[in-house]
């Protein structure tokens with residue numbers, strides 16, 4: 001698959017899984033993301049729901065349909081006039097549920113909440129449960145992950161994006177537990193991603209320039225709620241200052257290699273936005289993400 005372009009599914013249609021995440025469950029990969037197949041008007045697409053694609057090899061992706069659909073009902077939080085972005089699906093080993101957490105917002109991004117939907121299996125259908133602001137604070141451009149010990153966290157841009165707020169979730173992953181950490185205060189980071197390597201936590205993010213690309217930064221902490229230290233731009237190669245015209249969405253590991261997923265937004269036709277899966281090379285506090293033309297697992 002050629003990085004930076006919009007990839008096709010096994011039906012030859014554009015993959016609609018923007019701002020997405022990939023999980024492995026039972027040996028199958030599931031890619032969830034924003035379905036932006038509706039027409040783009042003034043840099044926005046009506047909320048259509050979140051799609052799921054499945055794959056055994058990360059190379060060919062079968063469209064499994066929209067697993068959380070927009071609700072065409074005035075006043076409903078999932079109505080097409082609202083915003084649903086960056087779905088992250090966590091498998092909860094204790095409850096056996098698949099928990100989808102996503103950025104739920106109004107068209108003007110003033111609602112700034114986390115939406116929660118649950119399913120009994122990875123192909124859904126996901127049932128919408130509720131929304132909240134973590135500890136009552138704004139949450140935009142969120143990310144969520146499960147640690148090796150089963151604890152889960154949600155990472156949000158809070159306080160008008162100036163602060164990165166990391167909140168531990170409760171046992172069912174459907175609400176915050178109360179433990180939290182504010183990081184990068186005054187730094188205005190978004191499009192958060194965290195991966196774990198050799199017991200350390202690596203955070204990747206973009207700056208806040210909407211659909212326009214900017215520089216990626218990485219940070220490291222010994223604990224999710226520990227003291228995060230900002231390092232540098234990990235990207236190398238042509239256009240590394242613009243994150244290769246991409247923006248962080250998620251990370252996954254495959255054959256012991258970590259990868260970061262990027263969206264290459266096309267604001268004039270968001271449904272044709274491209275994807276990249278780039279290798280992340282980590283040597284303690286040195287991290288490098290080189291541009292690679294192909295993702296060829």
Ligand code: GAL
Nearest residue numbers: 019085141190191209210211
């Ligand atoms: C970006 C954000 C995207 C989307 C976009 C809307 O900053 O990362 O997920 O919200 O703004 O302009």
